Amino acid sequence: xxxxxxxxxxxxxxxxxxxxxxxxxxxxxxxxxxxxxxxxxxxxxxxxxxxxxxxxxxxxxxxxxxxxxxxxxxxxxxxxxxxxxxxxxxxxxxxxxxxxxxxxxxxxxxxxxxxxxxxxxxxxxxxxxxxxxxxxxxxxxxxxxxxxxxxxx
Amino acid sequence: xxxxxxxxxxxxxxxxxxxxxxxxxxxxxxxxxxxxxxxxxxxxxxxxxxxxxxxxxxxxxxxxxxxxxxxxxxxxxxxxxxxxxxxxxxxxxxxxxxxxxxxxxxxxxxxxxxxxxxxxxxxxxxxxxxxxxxxxxxxxxxxxxxxxxxxxxxxxxxxxxxxxxxxxxxxxxxxxxxxxxxxxxxxxxxxxxxxxxxxxxxxxxxxxxxxxxxxxxxxxxxxxxxxxxxxxxxxxxxxxxxxxxxxxxxxxxxxxxxxxxxxxxxxxxxxxxxxxxxxxxxxxxxxxxxxxxxxxxxxxxxxxxxxxxxxxxxxxxxxxxxxxxxxxxxxxxxxxxxxxxxxxxxxxxxxxxxxxxxxxxxxxxxxxxxxxxxxxxxxxxxxxxxxxxxxxxxxxxxxxxxxxxxxxxxxxxxxxxxxxxxx
Numbered sequence: 001x002x003x004x005x006x007x008x009x010x011x012x013x014x015x016x017x018x019x020x021x022x023x024x025x026x027x028x029x030x031x032x033x034x035x036x037x038x039x040x041x042x043x044x045x046x047x048x049x050x051x052x053x054x055x056x057x058x059x060x061x062x063x064x065x066x067x068x069x070x071x072x073x074x075x076x077x078x079x080x081x082x083x084x085x086x087x088x089x090x091x092x093x094x095x096x097x098x099x100x101x102x103x104x105x106x107x108x109x110x111x112x113x114x115x116x117x118x119x120x121x122x123x124x125x126x127x128x129x130x131x132x133x134x135x136x137x138x139x140x141x142x143x144x145x146x147x148x149x150x151x152x153x
Numbered sequence: 154x155x156x157x158x159x160x161x162x163x164x165x166x167x168x169x170x171x172x173x174x175x176x177x178x179x180x181x182x183x184x185x186x187x188x189x190x191x192x193x194x195x196x197x198x199x200x201x202x203x204x205x206x207x208x209x210x211x212x213x214x215x216x217x218x219x220x221x222x223x224x225x226x227x228x229x230x231x232x233x234x235x236x237x238x239x240x241x242x243x244x245x246x247x248x249x250x251x252x253x254x255x256x257x258x259x260x261x262x263x264x265x266x267x268x269x270x271x272x273x274x275x276x277x278x279x280x281x282x283x284x285x286x287x288x289x290x291x292x293x294x295x296x297x298x299x300x301x302x303x304x305x306x307x308x309x310x311x312x313x314x315x316x317x318x319x320x321x322x323x324x325x326x327x328x329x330x331x332x333x334x335x336x337x338x339x340x341x342x343x344x345x346x347x348x349x350x351x352x353x354x355x356x357x358x359x360x361x362x363x364x365x366x367x368x369x370x371x372x373x374x375x376x377x378x379x380x381x382x383x384x385x386x387x388x389x390x391x392x393x394x395x396x397x398x399x400x401x402x403x404x405x406x407x408x409x410x411x412x413x414x415x416x417x418x419x420x421x422x423x424x425x426x427x428x429x430x431x432x433x434x435x436x437x438x439x440x441x442x443x444x445x446x447x448x449x450x451x452x453x454x455x456x457x458x459x460x461x462x463x464x465x466x467x468x469x470x471x472x473x474x475x476x477x478x479x480x481x482x483x484x485x486x487x488x489x490x491x492x493x494x495x496x497x498x499x500x501x502x503x504x505x506x507x508x509x510x511x512x513x514x515x516x517x518x519x520x521x522x523x524x525x526x527x528x529x530x531x532x533x534x535x536x537x538x539x540x541x542x543x544x545x546x547x548x549x550x551x552x553x554x555x556x557x558x559x560x561x562x563x564x565x566x567x568x569x570x571x572x573x574x575x576x
Contacts, residue, residue: 002173002174002521003517003518003521003572006517007514007517007572012573037529037530038512038513038528038529038530038543038544039529039530039534039537039543039544040511040513040543040544065543066511066513066543067511067512067513067514068511068513068514068573069513069514125517127513128513128517131513
């Protein structure tokens, strides 16, 4: 049955027990993203920290309403991204985006994507790709804003 | 008036195909767009194979035939909704464009220096009234018109999950400042059939115009513009067995005569000079450029198809399916239906929530079983917000659906509950 390939156990686990959910203070940037077809939404906060030559992601917190795919995806994203230097985290984000655009043909690199490889099946369902990307796009937007505000130039 | 569903299903080639690995298609998304019978598909093919030409502007035989097909569709559409005559029928690309046509015409009437009669002119202090259960198509154009003119948008609220308009506010909402009341005949989410006549009478008593969104009613039951008391009424071909790309805006002729045009271009003119132009009489005044001609032929075939079966019979069949669906869904623990819980006063679009399972996930499981439904806010976000629902799943029925398909829906919902371990 195809359903199990879409809804892998790891996705259902994150959906039932999301990680890093609940908004934290203080934060560097906050965004609210919405999926206009269903009204699913995420409010996401990012805090950066100085870590050598470039900033790193110190914390992500969020509040979200939505389907299993969107909720699990944002949860997995926080696990992957928190603690990473921003440029490395952006690379992970791009890798995930590429996987979502792969129409089921992608060969995800588990070393880069970790648990997020469980979403490979989503790329076969065009209507669900936006669900999987909701949290990632919110993080990317919030981080870009945080970088701008922290940049003294 | 019972309907031979087995025979009807043979008219719809797509119902023979399988989906998601060989499962029969159970199409419960007709409120979104309906399937097309062979008769409509053949009419489109026949037009392109035998009669294709542009209309109204050539003297050759093909153009005469194409014009006859196009104008013939106008006559059929007029008769289908009880219009006084076919010059009251304007073809648009869909109902959204039909509503925008009225909104932009009123906007054009409202600019400084306009010679349009006062009843079409809006400005600060004037009010447009809609309802909280409108499809975005009958809400956003009015918000935009209010922004352009300074008029104020007001609305009837929905009383709750029973899906009725709160009419106690009618006396306050519809007053001497009201210029237009725009409302949906049958809600695409709740199924509720609104008391259009009652509201139209109140609107007319204060001199306001009435526009009715009939996208969800015209395909499913006999509708008469006269009985509804409408000034404008819109519907769309693709929800009534016809092709996409064409819709109908009906308007009372005396109004269309005085309203300024919406889109400018070829075919909508009377005379053209470099400085200015004058315009053709309705309906052509509102039909700029080459229109969806083959689609008009397809719409005519759809009207013929539905008329031959009879809208009363279609409605009776849907009421039977609806009654069964409401009973079946209400019997599932954790399923909550938006809108009236009995078939009286509602149409066959049933939206519901499943506790603990998001509509996207419900519809994904249903899709896995070959059942096509819609998930989301169904272009009625404010309604969902008013009911405190983020999104819903909607099953909608038409003349080709069966009781077995309703049963499959109920079973599919139970499977979704089991899959997500909420039952």
